[in-house]
Amino acid sequence: MKAIRLRPLDKNDWYSVSKIYSEGIATGIATFETEYPSWEQWNNKYLSHGRLVAVLNDAVIGFAVLAAVSKRIVYKGVAEVSVYVSEAFRGQHVGERLLKMLIRESEANGIWTLQASVFSENKASINLHLKCGFRMVGVREKIGKLKGTWYDNLLLERRSEIIQ
Template identity: 30%
Template sequence: MTLNATIRQAEERDIPAIVAIYNQAVLNTNAVYTETPVTVENRTKWLAERQAAGFPVFVIALGEKVSGFGSFGPFRAWPGYKYSAEHCLYINQHSHGKGLGSQLLHRLLCSAKEKGVHTLIAGIDAENQASLHLHKKFGFHSAGILKEAGFKKGQWLDLHFMQKIL
């Protein structure tokens, strides 16, 4: 089922929803390799830094309710990587399977292309089949798996890198 949602640039008023969605991923999944939830202050600073650097942060909303967010930023700090970016995409756990991830990823791809990004990169937990499938659907290819690159909740985690040449 695909829902018609609104995608727009994130604003400071969206920070509480962004924090809640991100912390769902931190506490309940291996999508983020940390066990420490973020704060409103942390995400406010993150949003300001992304925007000041010219990188987008989008929210996807059903009506007035923010159901997900996504962004991209530098892949690495060295000049040779200036045309590569790494993105993130998070959907509220109660909104999975409704096509919101597809809509948001499409917007991220369009924005990256508009900004001159040549390669968009995703770092995905190797067990996250839904995200791997979503990225394959949008033409991302496997760039390799880093075995036991992460550690969370007492277990080693494999990080699957995917990329798309824009």
């Protein structure tokens, strides 16, 4: 088995990324989305930088991306992170490697604050973000309803120590 490597995500990765995203949807605690979008919808949602995939033996096993939190110029350095790992590779530090690389990439592109909105039930994701320097800044109670159930999201953020 080859080592896991990280590289930029491109359109050719969409099939694999959409399958991993679908696995996240199926958990019921990764996103409020109920089906994966088209490449065009997905591509328009995320920043052009800060798109990574984890690859093992030429197969995409995880991805991490950045989305702008606002179009207002004062928030140009604030982005929301999303990290997804294929079910077969969860618990093997793939998400940690992706998030750490995403942090470096974000800072290289002028991002001073990263934020994540995580279901309170998603303990693995909460722990991942805390391990990578995020801190809890709030709880968004009953922020969304999925299949008849209200869910809270924890708001986590990480302020760059490089960009002042």
